[in-house]
Amino acid sequence: MADDPEEGMLSWDESVFRNEHVFEIDYVPETFEHRDTQVKSLTYALRPAVRGSRPLNVMIRGPPGTGKTTAIQKLFDEVGAQSREVRTLRVNCQVNSTRYSVFSRLFEATFDYEPPSSGISFKKLFGQVAEKLVEEDRVLVVALDDVNYLFYENEASDALYSLLRAHEEYPGAKVGVVVISSDPTLDPVSELDSRVQSVFRPEDVYFPVYDEPEIVDILRERVDRGFHDDVVSTTVLDRVASLTAESGDLRVGIDLLRRAGLNAEMRASRVVTEEDVENAYETSKYVHLSRSLSGLSENERALLAVIAHHDGGQAGEVYTPFEEETGLGYTRYSEIVNKLDQLGLIDAEYADIDGRGRSRSLSLAYDREAVLDRLE
Template identity: 75%
Template sequence: MADDPEEGMLSWDESVFRDEHVFEIDYVPETFAHRESEMRSLKYALRPAARGSRPLNVIARGPPGTGKTTAVQKVFGELGAQTDVRTVRVNCQVDSTRYSVFSRVFEGIFEYEPPSSGISFKKLFRQITEKLVEEDEVLVVALDDVNYLFYEGEASDTLYSLLRAHEAHSGAKIGVIVVSSDLNLDVIEDLDGRVQSVFRPEEVYFPVYDNEEIADILRERVERGFHEGVVSTEVLDEVAELTAESGDLRVGIDLLRRAGLNAEMRASRTVSIEDVEEAYEKSKYVHLSHSLQALSDSEIELLEVIARHDGERAGDVYDAFHEQTGLGYTRYSEIINKLDQLDIIDATYTNVEGRGRSRQLSLRYEPEAVLNRLEGN
């Protein structure tokens, strides 16, 4: 692929990027456009905390890549800078048990990790609440990707402990923001009755960005992340169109980064349409890659088996899984349900002649794409 000779070529120590971190998943933009009403709703709910009272609880819902995590990080940043309110964001994809959630809360309050063993949940919980009362501080905990707590059956116990903290230790003031990208999950309905009775959250919905909003957000990232002239209007329009098709802003941000790296591989000072098209073959699997990061060894093993037996009956897949791992049907069924909830597979019931109803398992992605990502390619 030849470049315009007048543009010259990148030398080994040059880059098309002004700031590559702009395209990382954890980047919090200075300008957070097109989420003004959602930000106002979050600030309204948390305003009592700034006055030393317990804030309103919140459910922030919406499809993946619609700005929920960024909104929480922005509000927490403002709250922490202007008040004495403690804020802790827990990534439930990583910390998916009650104990690990409270370990992250402990770390956020004491600024060091609790002992990895030898400390009971009861003691951990008491130390957190005693510290809050002693310092007369309000704590706001964001359970990001809370759907993972539901997948592991830990959501009700975790929320119960947070919401009832003031009963266990008089004077403890804790508010909760739950963030969910699983639109099939009814957070309230799926909680125990004991939690439903105390969890009356404000709901803040984050819709998919429209085409103009996507283009606007990506343009701002280009201006901050690339040197001037690297990404043309034509190339940016192509990225925005592919992003809109996916419905996930993270696809576009990842696509810009990969396209930039492709240009550098060619020693080009500009990103081409071909760089974008090549990068899209990987960027379109951003949601899949994100979901795979949270899987345990046995869950990964089953997914590998499904990828190699795509479309077969669940019983046949189980035989192959059991032969490989020695795990029983109960665990197998639990993993199937989780992979289905994560939208990695479809598990549908079909009628099989002579056998009654049976589940048929199929991947929502190309088997090769799943296997490549499991192998780290």
């Protein structure tokens, strides 16, 4: 009743979850099904590293939530267990979107402490990492995860050039590169400078979206580990899988399971119903949006908010309120427009405006309220 807040809640030690941790973002699953061909190709490319040679470079492409990060993480763990002669490092380029910060992560992995945040030139940073590699006679395998962010910042060619040419400047340095792109509209190799193209001939590995039966398989495994027995029925799991298949992003399904579980607990229920799933979907369907927003800078967020308030406006008109808020010039403004467009957060489409030439109209790619809620 109203005066007993405990009533109608599961007590603290009761839960539908056996292990809620398996629904967290950085959980690396024990089993990794339906990616055999991809894992085989990656193993083939990386195998030389275990023998002390430079591995083949690889380019992994595929939409979000198709297991790219997980695949490389699992492989790197295995390589690390096989051989102490190899140093593996996955750099998240959504967070480290410049050549300098990529190499700062490399420095950190090499020396176990962060480089000074200023006052050290790129050349020096790079030199210290490369010299240490040669001195230790180790092979370095770097995965540039979500490398598309380096392209959006025009940093990809420089970063790759330094990595791929390391052995010329520092004889004996053995570096392999894995680039991972989640942007289906980006063809990384063709976007690189010709000086980089001439030394970058990666093995191509593609991660397609999982089909619905595959999603069911993968999520069933997660349900078995994450929930107590009989909490999630087959019907409910099928519903989760079909909602997940709409975007093809497995993250939606995993988030959906967790939120549906929390909804069930909120109702003091020991089973998850389809209604719990439907309610959870209102939030989970925006997993991709939230992830994209989390990587944006202050000014990028500011522009998105301005566009939300001037949805469909011409680029020239939208600039005025943006400039008032940030004081940034038109060139920087256009760059940010391009980035938001490439991220799929907005649609920037050229349209003729009555004889005055062509201009871009800027509109949100997501529901306005959903964007504004998440920008707060």
